[in-house]
Amino acid sequence: MSRLLFWIALAILVVAAVRSKLRQAAKRHQQMSQPMNGPDAHEQLRPQPARAAAKAEAETMLCCAHCGVYFPASENVPAGGRDYCSAAHSQLAPQ
Ligand SMILES: [Zn+2]
Structure with missing residues (x-):
């Protein structure tokens, strides 16, 4: 019986972890597609010019x-x- 409870708890943990990962990915995707404002917008945009420059240099x-x-x-x-x-x-x- 305790074994069954262990497997149920493990399954719940796995589902919760996958859900939080999916939510993080969706949030990141939303932030990428929306124009950003606010103090941390600059922080998140910083890697993009470098990437664009690398593309232009190729x-x-x-x-x-x-x-x-x-x-x-x-x-x-x-x-x-x-x-x-x-x-x-x-x-x-x-x-
Ligand atoms: Zn030569």
């Missing part, structure tokens, strides 16, 4: 045909169907 990288260095695609110097990191390397033979 750029396709290319490998220089001469020196093998990886560089951003925006700095690419294409020559003869190959990609180079600089104009100087585009004039040198690929290695």
